[in-house]
Amino acid sequence: MANGICVYAESYNGELETVAAELVSAAKGLAETTKEKVQAIVLSDHAEELVKELDKLGVDEIYAVKADHDITLQDDAVSAAIAEMLKKIEPSAVLVPATPQGRSIFSRVAMRLGCGMTADCTEVLAAQREDGSFYIKQNKPSYGENVFVTILTKEGIYPQMMTVRPGVYAACEAKESGNANVKFFDDIKIEKSGVEILEELPAENTTDSILGAEVVVVGGRGVLEDDNFELLEKFAEKVGGAIGGTRPMVDSEMIPFNHQIGQTGLTIRPKICISFGVSGAIQHTEGIKDTNLYVAVNTDENAAIFGVADYGIQADLKEILENYLTL
Amino acid sequence: MNIAVLIKQVPVSNDVSVDPETHALVRASSEGMINPADLNAIEEAMQLKEQTDGKVVVFTMGPPDAEKALRDAMALGCDESCLITDRAVAGGDTVATAKVLAKAIQLYGEFDLILGGALSADGATGQVAAMVAEELNLPHVVEIQSVKYKEDQAGKVEVVKKMHDTSFRIACATPAVLSVNFGCNEPRLATLRSKRAAKSKPLVTYTNAELGFAAEEVGIKGSPTVTVDSFQPETKKSAKMLTGTPAELAKQLYDLIEEEKGK
Ligand SMILES: Cc1cc2nc3c(=O)[nH]c(=O)nc-3n(C[C@H](O)[C@H](O)[C@H](O)COP(=O)(O)OP(=O)(O)OC[C@H]3O[C@@H](n4cnc5c(N)ncnc54)[C@H](O)[C@@H]3O)c2cc1C
Ligand SMILES: Cc1cc2nc3c(=O)[nH]c(=O)nc-3n(C[C@H](O)[C@H](O)[C@H](O)COP(=O)(O)OP(=O)(O)OC[C@H]3O[C@@H](n4cnc5c(N)ncnc54)[C@H](O)[C@@H]3O)c2cc1C
Numbered sequence: 001m002a003n004g005i006c007v008y009a010e011s012y013n014g015e016l017e018t019v020a021a022e023l024v025s026a027a028k029g030l031a032e033t034t035k036e037k038v039q040a041i042v043l044s045d046h047a048e049e050l051v052k053e054l055d056k057l058g059v060d061e062i063y064a065v066k067a068d069h070d071i072t073l074q075d076d077a078v079s080a081a082i083a084e085m086l087k088k089i090e091p092s093a094v095l096v097p098a099t100p101q102g103r104s105i106f107s108r109v110a111m112r113l114g115c116g117m118t119a120d121c122t123e124v125l126a127a128q129r130e131d132g133s134f135y136i137k138q139n140k141p142s143y144g145e146n147v148f149v150t151i152l153t154k155e156g157i158y159p160q161m162m163t164v165r166p167g168v169y170a171a172c173e174a175k176e177s178g179n180a181n182v183k184f185f186d187d188i189k190i191e192k193s194g195v196e197i198l199e200e201l202p203a204e205n206t207t208d209s210i211l212g213a214e215v216v217v218v219g220g221r222g223v224l225e226d227d228n229f230e231l232l233e234k235f236a237e238k239v240g241g242a243i244g245g246t247r248p249m250v251d252s253e254m255i256p257f258n259h260q261i262g263q264t265g266l267t268i269r270p271k272i273c274i275s276f277g278v279s280g281a282i283q284h285t286e287g288i289k290d291t292n293l294y295v296a297v298n299t300d301e302n303a304a305i306f307g308v309a310d311y312g313i314q315a316d317l318k319e320i321l322e323n324y325l326t327l
Numbered sequence: 328m329n330i331a332v333l334i335k336q337v338p339v340s341n342d343v344s345v346d347p348e349t350h351a352l353v354r355a356s357s358e359g360m361i362n363p364a365d366l367n368a369i370e371e372a373m374q375l376k377e378q379t380d381g382k383v384v385v386f387t388m389g390p391p392d393a394e395k396a397l398r399d400a401m402a403l404g405c406d407e408s409c410l411i412t413d414r415a416v417a418g419g420d421t422v423a424t425a426k427v428l429a430k431a432i433q434l435y436g437e438f439d440l441i442l443g444g445a446l447s448a449d450g451a452t453g454q455v456a457a458m459v460a461e462e463l464n465l466p467h468v469v470e471i472q473s474v475k476y477k478e479d480q481a482g483k484v485e486v487v488k489k490m491h492d493t494s495f496r497i498a499c500a501t502p503a504v505l506s507v508n509f510g511c512n513e514p515r516l517a518t519l520r521s522k523r524a525a526k527s528k529p530l531v532t533y534t535n536a537e538l539g540f541a542a543e544e545v546g547i548k549g550s551p552t553v554t555v556d557s558f559q560p561e562t563k564k565s566a567k568m569l570t571g572t573p574a575e576l577a578k579q580l581y582d583l584i585e586e587e588k589g590k
Contacts, residue, residue: 073488073495104467107421107453107455108460110454110458110551111422111425111461114422116422116550118552119421119452120451120452143449143450147558148557148558148559148560149556150554150556150557151554154552194465194466195497195500196497196498197495198498199495199496202492202493202494215584257509263451264451272584274580274584282560293583293584301568305566309566310567311566311568311569313576313579313580314568315576319573320573320580322573323573323574323578324577
């Protein structure tokens, strides 16, 4: 019988990713209803240290595979090992971070196990069937209009596998120590991969600036006209904010992809968020959480953004920016 | 180097709604275009082909009118194309889709590389490429910036991928599946001449008669996941609208920001 809500504990360079603690929170929430154990799996050449870190998050069971080399990007081999682990653990659900690594590895696992995978969930809810068995409602924004869809793994198929967006669940707090049951699968080996890293070149670190920023200024399609973007840059400088944007801003190459906010971009939690010329599509607004102050400027009084922001300014963004810059 | 490129026809605009009964997308217009990232995949394929010889074959699974996407791709220089169309394979999730794409590629011939886009503009799961790789038992790298063939490294390609604010230079054994990021190169444009030439390039159509899946293996039936509901998010609040002249509004915005910063 499939049992347990299992979290993939993503790590990089021997460090647990913050999203692991977020997913443990989500798993605990589900397990409260389903009364299952919360489990975590980890594979790394630093497995022992990672197990200690994971234990502090208060999970019930930890399953680990030790690698004898760095397995970054060796997703063909890693996914095969994870599939073997899951066959032994038999969890009812697996929560995977919706990150490049999570997606890449678990797409293969989902294919291998035939269980499928729901992508980019923003909410996972435990629900009960008439026969008393539990299942998970996997909710996510849909395409186009502002609706969400609920996706289910068909009855009888296990594990229910889903990726969960980083930033939607608050990370659970680490304690001094934990008392999880730890099992190392020494019989599971990570086979040779077709992928080999030749070189790591530092790339410009531009994402952190926006993830950590207390003030984020968001530009939307309305900023693409005239010299509006220049005004926006001056405004951002004046308020000491980082610049993020909507998809059209990225598509038109005004801002780099790693500054896109929303479902297929970043989730941010700034104290202050001010958006200019953004309509408020759900795929975008899903990426902005927990702001103390959210002001939107838009010429259209019916823009959806006015249903999300705290304050609305119905006006031409150019005029507001020009006036602001004189203050 | 023989290269297969997976392309998806996506709606031209976001102008779609969700059918309340089936929860499937209802498109306001049937007009489709090649998924933007797939144009970048085609461009990478064309550059490899120019360097190594061989052919580029584009594949798409979709309704019969997805033929247009294939013709467009051939107008960009792809040599041959394969349309996979059958009611039996329609409406599948990523697992069911990848199964069909993998089978069609195998049936068509041998390839050194299979390229796709990193993300589609509509479903946007980013799962299909790695799933195709799993089904074909090949290594994969997703979300890449570029792929190069080096004469002295037979049986491998060199790939650049950005992750964790680091740029990785990676060797990947071929055959392999790679998915290409949107915007990683400048896709070439079709010319009148290349459009005309595309009309007479080969287009093979596979239905399930050729693929030979059992009905419960593919499409909606063969999908392990199912969409059961669509719902409007609760509107949490409505913004307090500020009023005044632009100058007054700017001042109010200033005060709000300064007040919040001072907290
Ligand atoms: C699967 C999927 C994933 C997606 N992921 C993302 C994502 O991660 N992030 C994202 O942002 N989008 C995403 N999108 C796209 C999203 O659905 C919207 O299309 C997008 O957010 C709209 O951007 P926008 O608000 O800038 O543009 P628009 O919707 O075109 O809105 C522009 C707004 O600016 C206003 N405006 C114009 N001129 C002015 C002016 N002078 N002054 C004031 N206001 C003005 C207009 O009234 C309008 O409301 C995704 C879509 C799909 C289907
Ligand atoms: C709103 C919505 C949400 C969905 N959510 C999920 C989900 O969570 N999980 C799930 O399993 N399915 C989901 N689906 C179904 C999924 O979109 C389809 O299976 C789709 O056919 C392929 O997935 P994708 O568009 O996400 O592809 P992606 O993986 O984003 O596409 C990447 C690349 O794969 C190739 N490719 C994809 N489809 C084709 C094709 N038909 N022909 C040729 N090449 C192709 C292209 O190169 C493309 O650029 C969803 C569909 C919708 C409309």
